[in-house]
Amino acid sequence: MTKISVKVDGVNYQDEVEPRTLLVHYLREQLGKTGTLVGCDTSNCGACTVHLDGRSVKSCNVLAVQADGHEVTTIEGLAPNGELTPLQESFHDCHALQCGFCTPGMIMQATDLLRQNPDPTEDEVRIGMEGNLCRCTGYHNIVKAVMQASTSGGEQA
Numbered sequence: 660m661t662k663i664s665v666k667v668d669g670v671n672y673q674d675e676v677e678p679r680t681l682l683v684h685y686l687r688e689q690l691g692k693t694g695t696l697v698g699c700d701t702s703n704c705g706a707c708t709v710h711l712d713g714r715s716v717k718s719c720n721v722l723a724v725q726a727d728g729h730e731v732t733t734i735e736g737l738a739p740n741g742e743l744t745p746l747q748e749s750f751h752d753c754h755a756l757q758c759g760f761c762t763p764g765m766i767m768q769a770t771d772l773l774r775q776n777p778d779p780t781e782d783e784v785r786i787g788m789e790g791n792l793c794r795c796t797g798y799h800n801i802v803k804a805v806m807q808a809s810t811s812g813g814e815q816a
Contacts, residue, residue: 663727668736685723694734705791708764715771734763746808755804757795778810
């Protein structure tokens with residue numbers, strides 16, 4: 660076992676983990692952060708996307724020991740007061756989800772995308788989200804939601 664110290668959603672944790680434990684399993688099984696989903700375990704779908712030191716990563720592709728000394732934000736940590744973020748509201752308003760399985764990962768990826776580029780074009784949104792898969796929506800409303808949450812509010816010149 661290896662001891663790690665990690666800040667998750669603003670709370671400091673010190674735990675012992677098996678060195679091969681994936682971050683997604685640590686978050687879900689040891690910390691109860693079940694909003695971070697296991698979709699494929701191959702880093703293809705993005706359902707497990709979290710922020711590691713402010714940047715989106717697929718937590719099925721990161722070992723828990725690699726998060727030692729770092730800060731992780733999960734979907735539960737985006738709105739600690741229980742109020743939805745503007746992006747979460749736009750997903751609701753634009754009907755950007757159907758079954759909802761991909762939604763936490765989509766929102767985490769889109770949050771990072773908008774942090775890096777607050778006023779993306781539609782093409783930039785599509786490219787920025789391409790590592791996250793949805794089997795239900797066809798992506799149109801997801802892109803629409805990200806655009807609505809952007810600085811321009813979806814208006815294109």
